[in-house]
Amino acid sequence: MGWIAIRMLTGDRVKFIGLIFGVAFSTLLITQQLSIFVNLLLRGAAAVHEVPTADIWVMDRSGRTPDVTLPMPATALDRVRGVSGVGWAVPMIRSGATVRTPEGDLEPVSVIGVDDATLTGLPRTMVAGDRERLSDPDAVFIDDVGARKLFPAGGAVGTRLELNDQRAVVRGIVDANPTFTSTVILYTRYSNALEFVPGTRNRLSFILARAAPGSDPAAVAKAIEAATGLRARTRDQFARDGVDYIIENTGIPINFGITVALGFVVGVAIVGLTFSLFIRDNIKQFGALKAIGVTNMKIRGMVATQAAMVGLIGYGLGILLAVLFVWTGAQNSDAFKGFYTPWQIPLITAAVVMVMILLTGLLALRVVLRTEPAEVFR
């Protein structure tokens, strides 16, 4: 009876397309919004993911995220290096500054000072220039999104900037993960950063460390906390802290949650109404089938086949559109740079669509099962 159910469904093209559209629209909305939400949250951990070699981040005991920095005394670096189990430790500055562009505009930027010797903390991929040029006097590297923002006409490399009223020269462009704050990022050596960032007694933002071979990073982080009184987090913990900070301190989860819920409600409304109309239009036919001797079990199978077909096609189409949207956005817009659709999101959407189809299918089925076969004679 399955093929009869499918022919009944596809025979009414307008309602069939309406049903597919309802599921596809819901799937698109939910998947797209969840993808943007997750990618925005992951930006809270972008700075951590940028330094894969460091498995421990050390900060002031009140520090919480890579974007909220509280300076420590320079001596903290040596204290961390002295803790048993620490393989190596390097300093990092993350600080706000202002840059004056060649056009005379003022632009807030983030200055990141990385270890002079190892350049730990510098993104691995260069878009333009050579990593060694960061050793040049007053050299800074700019992130690729920032370069397009500050120098839309190109020609960033070699340009002289006023960074906090001091001379800085762009020597390269790096492919950096955009952070949640989306400011222009200028990378420089730690020693240079000390010159660029306004002078206070303490300017060390983070200490990036790696556990010695054979040591557990979590255990070493605890040892650092015990020995120094500073806060030490493993890489995964600190990435999670960045995400949690956004969840707890912004309205993003509520806003996206509302949109996702609306996607579900709109989907249920469109699919429910159209499916209900479809069933009502075919109620005489279902009644005739029941009278002829088609069992309720087979009728259930027919409605389930119709619901499954609508769900599968609508879901597939919606996922395809959502992935295409996110991919196109990531390729063509700096605002979406690095965005992708995590594999878990289509699974979550599949579960939501399944609930939607079950709800609407059961409602429609109720009408069919309630239909008395004798009604076909009336």
Added chain:
Amino acid sequence: MTPAIEVAGVTKAFPVGDSQVQVLHGINVAIRSGELTYLVGESGSGKTTLISIIAGILFPTQGRVEVFGTDLYALSDTRLVQFRLATIGFIFQQYNLLPTLTAAENAAVPLIAAGMSRREATDRARELLDRLNIADQADKLPRQLSGGQQQRVAIGRALVHAPRLVVCDEPTAALDARSGRRVMDLLRAVALAEDRAVIIVTHDNRVFDLADRILAMEDGRITHDGTTMPQGH
């Protein structure tokens, strides 16, 4: 002849608001095999209710219905559905063909519901449509067929699984006199045999002369049982 259907003491009441409306009042009738039986009467006389009960699609309030020796309402729901599928063929006034299936596929539905493969069922349906003289319309959708052709497809669907009882609701209501008589002739030719029966609910006095037996109903009772129409109808 052996009785094909025995209806004994059947009553039916429908709830209307807080009260019950009695539609059938203790119907007793036996319908013999090999007969084309008409059930006639004014609207609201109870003939559709009676035919629904005889066809096993509406439970009586009281009474017993035996179809070819099987007490219908002593069967479980599942067995009753299986019995209908195997034993009864239905022809509805509005045909109730599935609009997205071809004529052959529509006629094959009872066989498919019984578990036969689509191809085999459709081939069998085509053979029957050939006997009904609409083989050339087998691949058309119902909307591409005339009323008479649709009715033939509905007859094909009712007969494709060789049921022993065929119940028809106003099969000629939407047809002109000539087509109506042809449909009745077809039913007689295809459905009637020694071990079979056909019951037809009709208002159509143009075909009354084709009946073997006419049962007239009035206010939920059988008021006439004969081979011709009673006076006044």
